[in-house]
Amino acid sequence: xxxxxxxxxxxxxxxxxxxxxxxxxxxxxxxxxxxxxxxxxxxxxxxxxxxxxxxxxxxxxxxxxxxxxxxxxxxxxxxxxxxxxxxxxxxxxxxxxxxxxxxxxxxxxxxxxxxxxxxxxxxxxxxxxxxxxxxxxxxxxxxxxxxxxxxxxxxxxxxxxxxxxxxxxxxxxxxxxxxxxxxxxxxxxxxxxxxxxxxxxxxxxxxxxxxxxxxxxxxxxxxxxxxxxxxxxxxxxxxxxxxxxxxxxxxxxxxxxxxxxxxxxxxxxxxxxxxxxxxxxxxxxxxxxxxxxxxxxxxxxxxxxxxxxxxxxxxxxxxxxxxxxxxxxxxxxxxxxxxxxxxxxxxxxxxxxxxxxxxxxxxxxxxxxxxxxxxxxxxxxxxxxxxxxxxxxxxxxxxxxxxxxxxxxxxxxxxxxxxxxxxxxxxxxxxxxxxxxxxxxxxxxxxxxxxxxxxxxxxxxxxxxxxxx
Amino acid sequence: xxxxxxxxxxxxxxxxxxxxxxxxxxxxxxxxxxxxxxxxxxxxxxxxxxxxxxxxxxxxxxxxxxxxxxxxxxxxxxxxxxxxxxxxxxxxxxxxxxxxxxxxxxxxxxxxxxxxxxxxxxxxxxxxxxxxxxxxxxxxxxxxxxxxxxxxxxxxxxxxxxxxxxxxxxxxxxxxxxxxxxxxxxxxxxxxxxxxxxxxxxxxxxxxxxxxxxxxxxxxxxxxxxxxxxxxxxxxxxxxx
Numbered sequence: 001x002x003x004x005x006x007x008x009x010x011x012x013x014x015x016x017x018x019x020x021x022x023x024x025x026x027x028x029x030x031x032x033x034x035x036x037x038x039x040x041x042x043x044x045x046x047x048x049x050x051x052x053x054x055x056x057x058x059x060x061x062x063x064x065x066x067x068x069x070x071x072x073x074x075x076x077x078x079x080x081x082x083x084x085x086x087x088x089x090x091x092x093x094x095x096x097x098x099x100x101x102x103x104x105x106x107x108x109x110x111x112x113x114x115x116x117x118x119x120x121x122x123x124x125x126x127x128x129x130x131x132x133x134x135x136x137x138x139x140x141x142x143x144x145x146x147x148x149x150x151x152x153x154x155x156x157x158x159x160x161x162x163x164x165x166x167x168x169x170x171x172x173x174x175x176x177x178x179x180x181x182x183x184x185x186x187x188x189x190x191x192x193x194x195x196x197x198x199x200x201x202x203x204x205x206x207x208x209x210x211x212x213x214x215x216x217x218x219x220x221x222x223x224x225x226x227x228x229x230x231x232x233x234x235x236x237x238x239x240x241x242x243x244x245x246x247x248x249x250x251x252x253x254x255x256x257x258x259x260x261x262x263x264x265x266x267x268x269x270x271x272x273x274x275x276x277x278x279x280x281x282x283x284x285x286x287x288x289x290x291x292x293x294x295x296x297x298x299x300x301x302x303x304x305x306x307x308x309x310x311x312x313x314x315x316x317x318x319x320x321x322x323x324x325x326x327x328x329x330x331x332x333x334x335x336x337x338x339x340x341x342x343x344x345x346x347x348x349x350x351x352x353x354x355x356x357x358x359x360x361x362x363x364x365x366x367x368x369x370x371x372x373x374x375x376x377x378x379x380x381x382x383x384x385x386x387x388x389x390x391x392x393x394x395x396x397x398x399x400x401x402x403x404x405x406x407x408x409x410x411x412x413x414x415x416x417x418x419x420x421x422x423x424x425x426x427x428x429x430x431x432x433x434x435x436x437x438x439x440x441x442x443x444x445x446x447x448x449x450x451x452x453x454x455x456x457x458x459x460x461x462x463x464x465x466x467x468x469x
Numbered sequence: 470x471x472x473x474x475x476x477x478x479x480x481x482x483x484x485x486x487x488x489x490x491x492x493x494x495x496x497x498x499x500x501x502x503x504x505x506x507x508x509x510x511x512x513x514x515x516x517x518x519x520x521x522x523x524x525x526x527x528x529x530x531x532x533x534x535x536x537x538x539x540x541x542x543x544x545x546x547x548x549x550x551x552x553x554x555x556x557x558x559x560x561x562x563x564x565x566x567x568x569x570x571x572x573x574x575x576x577x578x579x580x581x582x583x584x585x586x587x588x589x590x591x592x593x594x595x596x597x598x599x600x601x602x603x604x605x606x607x608x609x610x611x612x613x614x615x616x617x618x619x620x621x622x623x624x625x626x627x628x629x630x631x632x633x634x635x636x637x638x639x640x641x642x643x644x645x646x647x648x649x650x651x652x653x654x655x656x657x658x659x660x661x662x663x664x665x666x667x668x669x670x671x672x673x674x675x676x677x678x679x680x681x682x683x684x685x686x687x688x689x690x691x692x693x694x695x696x697x698x699x700x701x702x703x704x705x706x707x708x709x710x
Contacts, residue, residue, distance in 0.1 A: 040562075196554040199583055416500065
């Protein structure tokens with residue numbers, strides 16, 4: 001038998017038919033739905049007189065627009081409220097396997113609650129009208145973001161028309177140093193291959209550094225596959241995967257669990273399977289990472305400096321650096337550790353799970369947010385993460401240190417709700433994009449790990465967290 | 470979807486790499502539940518000097534004269550010339566909606582992000598890939614000649630300047646080309662294979678019951694957080710009868 005990659009196996013398992021030019025009709029097992037990218041799809045469905053093909057594939061929640069405080073007052077922004085109410089109405093009219101509406105105890109960021117509920121399982125195809133759907137690949141699922149037309153296509157047909165991507169293995173060897181996390185690993189990978197390095201590819205993350213990560217860490221890595229240009233990132237099944245899933249509400253149980261596990265154990269690349277490309281990273285050499293520019297590939301270690309565009313030979317790249325430094329109001333050769341901050345955001349589908357909050361709390365414990373930091377926000381990824389954190393007393397640690405402890409949602413990752421940067425404000429953020437205006441018009445974002453964000457909040461500027469823990 | 474065959478239009482040059490979909494259409498405009506009306510907010514943060522919010526009268530907002538789409542010579546442009554990795558970031562289809570609403574029918578760049586590339590085809594917007602060297606020459610030509618136009622012929626897969634001195638062939642997947650040429654609705658095409666999908670699905674659900682079938686693994690009933698009113702009706706598992 002031909003040795004196959006994990007991606008080959010997931011792909012082959014879902015092909016309904018193939019056109020003569022190689023375009024495949026791919027069956028979709030799990031459809032995650034949120035309020036921003038679904039209203040036009042449901043409207044299209046309705047106008048065409050169609051119904052969702054398989055209602056039991058749909059898990060829905062409101063996350064992008066929802067406020068992170070004063071929940072008793074509902075959603076005050078009328079346009080946001082209309083969008084959330086439209087989702088309510090669409091799900092009520094056509095159904096879902098599960099819906100976690102605004103203020104439900106299990107509501108949260110769609111990429112946090114899918115795995116948390118066991119609605120994301122190994123071997124599945126998982127789609128959502130959201131580019132960070134790659135997160136779910138951590139469970140050896142083929143998971144990728146789609147546009148609204150494709151959301152409608154999946155609703156109407158349970159399938160997508162697509163061509164197979166090329167495969168890229170990113171192997172992270174050796175162990176990450178203490179204080180260096182999955183976020184630093186994936187930022188270092190993006191720094192190495194660039195934001196288009198994975199374009200046209202499905203990435204499998206492997207190697208001992210990946211195997212050593214918790215599921216939370218693997219989700220962080222796969223989450224940012226899209227920032228490397230790859231629609232899908234994935235990690236093979238192992239005991240860590242199984243231990244995470246066992247007992248989750250939507251995971252199979254009893255005899256079905258045993259049967260599922262036997263099948264899931266085959267979800268890895270076969271020995272000798274051929275990839276279209278391979279990148280090898282020495283995880284042990286990675287320092288805590290901080291982005292300095294307006295693209296996730298503009299990143300360096302905490303011991304590094306803001307680059308000098310004059311040293312860049314490629315003209316497009318040089319102009320990109322110059323434009324980024326102007327936007328970020330940074331001068332070449334500034335030490336990263338000398339960059340002072342106005343706000344800190346700990347949250348997002350990249351870093352808002354319990355492990356992330358524990359890492360940030362470990363740094364914040366017994367310390368105080370610096371006077372120059374106007375706001376340090378902690379936004380848990382879901383109601384269940386929040387409840388777990390409160391059981392562990394993490395909320396108390398954050399509050400005592402001067403952080404704001406909020407309700408779950410996407411929040412200041414993309415600033416569709418009231419949590420945002422004002423023009424010119426500089427933020428250490430555990431989110432995934434440092435694009436111009438991403439966290440608010442004119443805002444300046446530096447991407448970091450939760451521990452680094454907490455350390456920056458305490459110091460008021462970036463600081464090497466390895467010296468604090 | 471409107472068919473795409475031959476297009477002759479003014480070319481506007483956007484000379485920067487890695488233009489992301491947050492830049493193409495900022496997040497505050499994604500709250501709309503419509504598919505249209507995004508054109509006035511295309512590249513909002515670059516186009517206007519003030520901070521754009523939904524509901525503003527865009528005709529009264531101060532324009533940034535330095536932004537290329539505000540230059541009179543590019544008024545009415547239907548072809549956008551860009552640099553590599555155009556459309557990276559968020560999957561928001563609002564990006565191609567904003568581009569088409571503004572008037573663009575074709576894009577030319579050395580490369581695009583995958584999701585954006587895909588979304589364009591669903592909206593009759595043709596994303597053409599040309600080598601960096603060809604894109605460089607087009608940038609030079611656009612800057613040198615006010616009113617510079619290109620003709621895109623999808624059937625023949627060519628891009629050509631009016632005098633024919635710049636002519637480039639491009640690749641496009643046969644299936645996408647077919648759909649675009651005829652303005653075909655993907656969903657209608659896929660539903661022609663409904664029997665094959667049903668057969669596949671029946672086999673898959675029988676082999677892998679997992680949590681696939683409605684009601685197999687219902688979540689626990691919703692529980693309101695302490696101190697907050699209970700969620701409105703519609704919470705929890707919702708499998709219609």
